Amino acid sequence: MAEIEITLHASFAEIPAQEWDALACPEATSGRPIDPFTTHSFFVALESSGSIGARSGWQARPLLARKDGQAIAAMPMFAKSHSQGEYIFDQAWAQAFERAGGDYYPKLQVAVPFTPATGRRFLTLSGYEAEGTAALISGATQVAEQNNLSSLHITFCTEDEATRGEGMGLLHRITQQYHWHNNGYADFDGFLADLSSRKRKAIRKERQTANGAGLEIKTLTGDDIQPAHWEAFWQFYQDTGARKWGTPYLTRAAFDAFHDTMRNDILLVLAYDGTTPIAGALNFIGRDVLFGRYWGCTADYPCLHFELCYYRAIDWAIANGLQKVEAGAQGDHKLARGYLPVPVHSLHWIANEGFARAVGEYLTAERNAVTEDIDVLTSYGPFRHIQSED
Structure with a gap:
């Protein structure tokens, strides 16, 4: 079987737009992209404008996986020197790790900078979902290990990706946002x-x-x-x-x-x-x-x-x-205006085994609390219940 080649890039601009978008938004050839934030245009706009780069603490390190010379998967990855602009908060993890004598930063972040919107993070060619995801996870964790980095975080991924990633040994985190549904x-x-x-x-x-x-x-x-x-x-x-x-x-x-x-x-x-x-x-x-x-x-x-x-x-x-309006991060005031709480998924890999176990235990407790909060908040939402007050 042909081997998969993983390449680490220093910018999105050095990857041809057609090659990236064939993975990120193949549907755009016949209409609007499903997710505008993972398109080549969006990432290059952030790069060319200086919004990401060394100054911002978001240094682009996108991964590309090829098989028989064909790009089968890509991942928008960044080297981060802080936790700003992510909206899945891990500052408490960083403080705990550093109190124990470790260096939490730099870390690797797979995300769309400054954009708390759920979308695909494993950008795979149709038919290569499992193979491409496994290759990207393996490549990203190898980059972290070879550079002695503390962790890898894949935030605002889809539920399907979270399930696949958890099955491959990553920690699965659930938080919440408010979305309006048509x-x-x-x-x-x-x-x-x-x-x-x-x-x-x-x-x-x-x-x-x-x-x-x-x-x-x-x-x-x-x-x-x-x-x-x-x-x-x-x-x-x-x-x-x-x-x-x-x-x-x-x-x-x-x-x-x-x-x-x-x-x-x-x-x-x-x-x-x-x-x-x-x-x-x-x-x-x-x-x-x-x-x-x-x-x-x-x-x-x-x-x-x-x-x-x-x-x-x-x-x-x-x-x-x-079908939906996603109004960004946080904001309990959105509930009264028809935006209901929904789960948000992320995946995490932590190099230190002891710290990974502690974070895993925390995520289990957090997931139970978030699930309960979603149920309670939904019951307090503005929509009519079976026993209507009208």
């Missing part, structure tokens, strides 16, 4: 009809408040997005980034790169006070999912955040036949 709604009122009367009234009041503020709200995608829109959004993004992370993850050039190569996969929602944009929400469009990513404003208006980030996203998803 249950065949014809319009926003159809969605509201599924809610309890109290929650339905609350959402209507929030929308009336936001839309009654005298602002004009524009929903833009593709060629309707102009460079001036990005200049405005950059101001919003900087404000939010400074408050949340201290330093924004993306550079200004990243938004220009998105505009040049991905604007057909972007939905930008902007609010104007007269001719001045004062708030905005950035979404990426998948084939079946709308991914909410960034929000910011230069003026505060009641309920405007909910309108731009959540309700306009639902409006657009319904109108365009999308």
Whole structure:
């Protein structure tokens, strides 16, 4: 049988786009990619803009597996010197490991930087799922061992990938996010009809408040997005980034790169006070999912955040036949607005056997707690129960 060759690369740009995308998004030859974040365009936009690289602590080290000269699998891997911009939090692990005298950083991270969105992390050619996954895991752990790195983390992978990886000896972690699901709604009122009367009234009041503020709200995608829109959004993004992370993850050039190569996969929602944009929400469009990513404003208006980030996203998803809206990480306030808790999966490999056992025990307890939380939170959601209050 032919051997599989694993190559480690220093950037995404050195891998031909056609070769990468044949693994990441083969469906894009006949339409929109299922996941815009694993495309060659997205990773190269982050690289070319300086958003990832040595400065950011995200150094690209993508893996490629070939068999008989054909690329059969790839993995977006990074060498990390910190745990920022990941959204699956392991800082407590790092502190414990370092208190015990170890060096947790650098580590290997298989992820989409700054993007808490579930998607494939083992990008395999159809028919090579098991073989390609095994080759990538073997290659990545060998890189970690040969470089004396503490660990490998594969975050926001699919449930199927988590099952396969766990079967190959990786630790399986479950956390949670809030997603909105389209249950065949014809319009926003159809969605509201599924809610309890109290929650339905609350959402209507929030929308009336936001839309009654005298602002004009524009929903833009593709060629309707102009460079001036990005200049405005950059101001919003900087404000939010400074408050949340201290330093924004993306550079200004990243938004220009998105505009040049991905604007057909972007939905930008902007609010104007007269001719001045004062708030905005950035979404990426998948084939079946709308991914909410960034929000910011230069003026505060009641309920405007909910309108731009959540309700306009639902409006657009319904109108365009999308099945889901993923509104990003955390945020219990999303529950009352129709976004229900769902499990999120990741995989982990830790070189030190004793520490790996301790983390494994922790993950078992955490998984049980998260599963219980999801059940409890879902029961408190806004949707009507069997005994309706209407």
